[in-house]
Amino acid sequence: MLIRITPEHPIPSSEITPEGVYQDRRSFLKDAGILGVGLAATLAAGKQAGAQGGQGTSIGGAELKGELTPEEDVTSYNNFYEFGTGKDDPKPNAKNFKTKPWTIKVEGMVAKPATYSVEDFVSPSKLEDRIYRHRCVEAWSMVVPWQGFPMADFIKKVQPTASAKYVEFTTLNDPKQMPGLRFPVLEWPYVEGLRLDEAMHPLAFFVTGVYGKTLPNQNGAPLRIVMPWKYGFKGGKSIVKVRFTDKEPRTAWNIAAPDEYGFYANVNPEVDHPRWTQARERRIGELRRRETLMFNGYGSQVASLYSGLDLKKNY
Amino acid sequence: MEAGLQPAGVEGVGGVQGVARSRVERVRRAKAPKAPRWVHPLVIVAALVPFVWVAFAMWSDVFEGTRYLGSEPIKESEHFTGKWALRFLLGCLAVTPLIRITKIGWLITYRRTFGLIAFFYACVHLTIYFGLDIELMWSNLVEDVLDRTYITLGMTALLLMVPLALTSTKASIRWLGNRKWTAVHRLVYVSAVLGVIHFYMAVKKDVREPLVFAAILATLFAIRWWYRRPVAGNKRAGDLASGG
Numbered sequence: 001m002l003i004r005i006t007p008e009h010p011i012p013s014s015e016i017t018p019e020g021v022y023q024d025r026r027s028f029l030k031d032a033g034i035l036g037v038g039l040a041a042t043l044a045a046g047k048q049a050g051a052q053g054g055q056g057t058s059i060g061g062a063e064l065k066g067e068l069t070p071e072e073d074v075t076s077y078n079n080f081y082e083f084g085t086g087k088d089d090p091k092p093n094a095k096n097f098k099t100k101p102w103t104i105k106v107e108g109m110v111a112k113p114a115t116y117s118v119e120d121f122v123s124p125s126k127l128e129d130r131i132y133r134h135r136c137v138e139a140w141s142m143v144v145p146w147q148g149f150p151m152a153d154f155i156k157k158v159q160p161t162a163s164a165k166y167v168e169f170t171t172l173n174d175p176k177q178m179p180g181l182r183f184p185v186l187e188w189p190y191v192e193g194l195r196l197d198e199a200m201h202p203l204a205f206f207v208t209g210v211y212g213k214t215l216p217n218q219n220g221a222p223l224r225i226v227m228p229w230k231y232g233f234k235g236g237k238s239i240v241k242v243r244f245t246d247k248e249p250r251t252a253w254n255i256a257a258p259d260e261y262g263f264y265a266n267v268n269p270e271v272d273h274p275r276w277t278q279a280r281e282r283r284i285g286e287l288r289r290r291e292t293l294m295f296n297g298y299g300s301q302v303a304s305l306y307s308g309l310d311l312k313k314n315y
Numbered sequence: 316m317e318a319g320l321q322p323a324g325v326e327g328v329g330g331v332q333g334v335a336r337s338r339v340e341r342v343r344r345a346k347a348p349k350a351p352r353w354v355h356p357l358v359i360v361a362a363l364v365p366f367v368w369v370a371f372a373m374w375s376d377v378f379e380g381t382r383y384l385g386s387e388p389i390k391e392s393e394h395f396t397g398k399w400a401l402r403f404l405l406g407c408l409a410v411t412p413l414i415r416i417t418k419i420g421w422l423i424t425y426r427r428t429f430g431l432i433a434f435f436y437a438c439v440h441l442t443i444y445f446g447l448d449i450e451l452m453w454s455n456l457v458e459d460v461l462d463r464t465y466i467t468l469g470m471t472a473l474l475l476m477v478p479l480a481l482t483s484t485k486a487s488i489r490w491l492g493n494r495k496w497t498a499v500h501r502l503v504y505v506s507a508v509l510g511v512i513h514f515y516m517a518v519k520k521d522v523r524e525p526l527v528f529a530a531i532l533a534t535l536f537a538i539r540w541w542y543r544r545p546v547a548g549n550k551r552a553g554d555l556a557s558g559g
Binding site: 072287288 | 377382385386387389390447450455458459463465516517519520521523
């Protein structure tokens with residue numbers, strides 16, 4: 001079933017990024033195809049100073065454009081337990097979910113604690129396109145064209161104090177609208193968290209749209225987190241509260257099964273989930289599995305965050 | 316219990332002819348109403364509908380680009396066939412209690428039928444897991460079976476069904492003798508319990524569905540226990556004690 005979603009951004013993302021740039025990307029990709037992947041990586045890396053070596057993934061992710069997962073899959077195959085535990089539950093169950101008005105409470109160790117509206121952070125003219133790999137802890141993956149803004153922009157705006165070391169994100173807890181909350185599958189509300197330096201990383205992204213459209217409810221509207229080098233469950237959806245703290249937040253899946261889901265949850269092919277291997281993944285739409293990349297292919301940009309940290313213990 | 320073994324064991328193989336049974340039993344059998352001949356084949360065809368459907372859906376999703384099985388057709392078909400294996404296993408275990416309650420003797424035919432269909436679905440489940448999910452990687456298989464308890468249990472449940480399927484023929488009963496055959500076929504209880512635990516452990520967090528399977532299995536065991544319980548002065552207790 002095709003659900004038409006009326007864009008809520010005044011300017012559709014296709015206009016934000018001038019068509020010429022898109023065309024350019026396409027021809028760029030074509031050239032890259034001819035000249036070889038190595039050169040593509042070099043070119044892509046050239047766009048972003050911090051993106052040399054490794055998988056050669058730029059922050060914008062233009063080189064992933066040819067691998068996009070169909071929109072139908074991105075918007076109908078969702079883990080969003082507040083709307084049901086089946087992956088096809090969220091889409092129908094979130095159909096009438098109200099995302100307007102929406103406020104985000106910012107609290108804790110922060111200079112400007114306040115209740116903000118989404119619009120305070122989302123200025124349509126500043127929305128960025130990012131094509132990211134998305135790797136679920138369940139060993140499936142996608143490539144998704146998100147729209148949003150860097151988490152760092154948000155953090156700078158609310159100014160955490162010097163003692164803040166972590167940031168905690170809370171998902172809406174409204175059983176009237178979210179039928180999944182009626183069962184204690186997880187400890188509600190859904191809480192996720194990051195180390196502050198992770199949240200400040202340029203790849204850390206607040207998402208408000210996908211495929212050039214306003215984020216569908218089942219994908220975590222109106223505001224969700226995307227951390228491309230971590231397993232998907234780190235990306236809290238429909239965020240209503242952001243709290244800055246000096247203690248590692250207790251996160252939903254970690255509470256539910258500490259031996260299976262850690263706080264860090266960095267994509268790591270060398271550390272298996274107790275019930276399955278994380279060495280390979282199945283890209284949605286592909287029949288054969290592919291090798292999982294360390295940090296989901298973003299190692300050149302994020303590995304330094306974890307130097308000296310035992311990733312086998314801190315999974 | 317010993318005394319009860321004989322007739323129940325005979326019933327147990329789907330109305331095997333030519334095995335000694337009491338005169339009373341013979342008379343009761345002769346008078347017992349039978350289902351029309353076409354019912355059994357029809358049930359078998361119906362039982363294979365889920366398989367035909369999933370095979371078609373898989374083929375269509377892969378080659379025609381349809382989305383019958385959603386975004387992950389391999390996982391979906393794996394779970395689908397696994398659950399059908401368990402359903403038929405529970406169906407198989409439901410036959411004897413159902414006969415106890417309804418007194419419809421000819422239902423016994425379906426114990427073997429459902430058992431074999433459960434085995435069939437379990438084999439398809441294993442084939443999808445090994446062939447498509449882990450892509451024939453022996454190292455992965457060995458790792459899964461040795462290190463991952465739910466797979467260890469699932470594999471054990473399936474392997475336990477092999478001797479049962481192999482000895483599901485009339486000839487096997489004659490070859491083993493009733494008592495031995497019945498004893499061997501008690502493995503089905505172990506297989507069912509392991510199969511349900513396998514399902515329970517395999518799901519990520521929402522265990523409501525496996526718990527339904529577990530509840531049904533527990534109910535079937537409870538009914539068996541109820542009919543087997545020693546009741547003073549009740550001749551039927553011994554008579555109905557065994558089998559199934």
